[in-house]
Amino acid sequence: IAYEKGLAVESRERDQELTKQLKENKYLFEEPCVILNPYGRTPLCAYVMFWTEEPCAVQFTVKGKTKEADITGVTVKAKGHRVPIIGLYPKTENSVKLELLDDNDQTIKEMELKVQTDGLPEEMDDMVSVEKSSGESAYGLTIISGQGVYYPFAYDVNGDIRWYLNHRTSTY
Numbered sequence: 001i002a003y004e005k006g007l008a009v010e011s012r013e014r015d016q017e018l019t020k021q022l023k024e025n026k027y028l029f030e031e032p033c034v035i036l037n038p039y040g041r042t043p044l045c046a047y048v049m050f051w052t053e054e055p056c057a058v059q060f061t062v063k064g065k066t067k068e069a070d071i072t073g074v075t076v077k078a079k080g081h082r083v084p085i086i087g088l089y090p091k092t093e094n095s096v097k098l099e100l101l102d103d104n105d106q107t108i109k110e111m112e113l114k115v116q117t118d119g120l121p122e123e124m125d126d127m128v129s130v131e132k133s134s135g136e137s138a139y140g141l142t143i144i145s146g147q148g149v150y151y152p153f154a155y156d157v158n159g160d161i162r163w164y165l166n167h168r169t170s171t172y
Helices: 007-024
Strands: 033-036 045-062 071-074 078-086 093-101 107-116 142-146 149-155 161-164
Touching: 007 033, 007 045, 007 078, 033 107, 045 107, 071 078
Parallel strands: none
Antiparallel strands: 033 045, 045 071, 045 078, 045 093, 093 107, 142 149, 149 161
16 A cells, blocks of 8 residues: 655654754854755745754744835744744845844844745736725735645735745645
8 A cells, every 4th residue: 555645744854854954063053053944835934953052942024115014923932943034035135133032022042044935836826906095904924825826825915925835735
């Protein structure tokens, strides 16, 4: 009987590989390991992996084209860090700010990374057109799936695609 791995099994195996890679290497905050599209499914995402001497949280900010389009997240406190970076722009050298935070959420150290991404699939060209925008949004990203969309994706307040799943789905 031929057995084909499902996405969940593939993701779990990749997760174990990434954990092993972090444990076996002493990446530093000043020279982290950056893995674009770590699971092979989300080309506008990355992992930044490194160790710190003391446990701390990490805040990341993907700089947007406008301040309102910045995407920020914070990890839990740890010594071994796998920081998920979401919201990279396609076909761009993205600027990502990393900050180490102490127990009072104060910045201990900070740095800026540059992360280069490839373009979107051809089918996604002109997927979003902004007719009117207030420049504000209650949500960081709006996710679209189905209804003629082959690749689920998310766009920001400016209508820029900042996430997509490169697994082609059926429309419904």
